[in-house]
Amino acid sequence: MKKKIEFIKMVAAGNDFVVIKNSCQLSAVSCQLLAKNICNRKYGVGADGLLVLEKSKAADVKMRIFNPDGSEAEMCGNGARCVALWAKSKVTSHKSQVKIETKAGIIESKVEANNVKIKLTDPGNMKLDIPIMINNRNIKVNFINTGVPHTVIFVQGLDDFDVAGLGRQIRYHQRFAPAGTNVNFVEVLGASRIKLRTYERGVEAETQACGTGSTAAALITSRKLPSSNLRKISVLTESGEILKVYFQKTKKIFKEVWLEGKVKIVYEGCWRDE
Secondary structure, three states: OOOEEEEEEEEOOOOOEEEEEEEOOOOHHHHHHHHHHHHHOOOOOOOOOEEEEEEEOOOOEEEEEEEEOOOEEEOOOHHHHHHHHHHHHHOOOOOOOEEEEEOEEEEEEEEOOOEEEOOOOOOEEEEEEEEEEEEOOOOOEEEEOOOOEEEEOOOOOOHHOHHHHHHHHHHOHHOOOOOOOHHHHHHEEOEEEEEEEEOOOOOOOEEOOHHHHHHHHHHHHHOOHHHOOEEEEEEOOOOOOEEEEEEEEEOOOOEEEEEEOOOOOEEEEEEEEE
């Protein structure tokens, strides 16, 4: 028997998502299978992830994130920005602030037209200059968890860099087992501006943008650059769009971390699930 599942296709800085309401109470296994099928760019709708929306007792809406490989992620920055815009139009039209429940915690958001700003949970587990062996060569990488694990590597000539090849090796490196890591390659463009390309865990490919990755890259950059007074960094993504990351920091921690950018509803449709 075929089921019809209504969905919305949304895009944030080049990250694209299929968004559905779990009104038919799909199980986790069903969501995993649906993500594999609906995110397929040849035989499905095509997306970097499936966002499943459910009722929440702690927030305005609960967001579950399923990657194209069927795995479930704890958090997705650009996905949360999409859900905030959706919730603003469907659930909380009377207020500009939307709260989203995720596996990483409660995410606050501010929505003004198609500009969406979210407050991430406080990042942690930051480690700088971690030595790892790749292709018989020692390299140093940086790590921080911004809701999901991210490795940050500074490079030059980012446009010509082998993001997929090196990203895949680091993503599965034993240093980050068993969960693995997202991998971000960063080129510094100025005192408060960076360019970013990201290999995403679960997508298992480079994506046009990554919200938690942009945040991770900005925060690590603020630690590594000579200037210690940075409180905002602009991130040029592979899509060409710019995401803005705001934060407060001390010598040891970051807090009040916000991610801002545009969000777009592309179209609505109906998926026939067999």
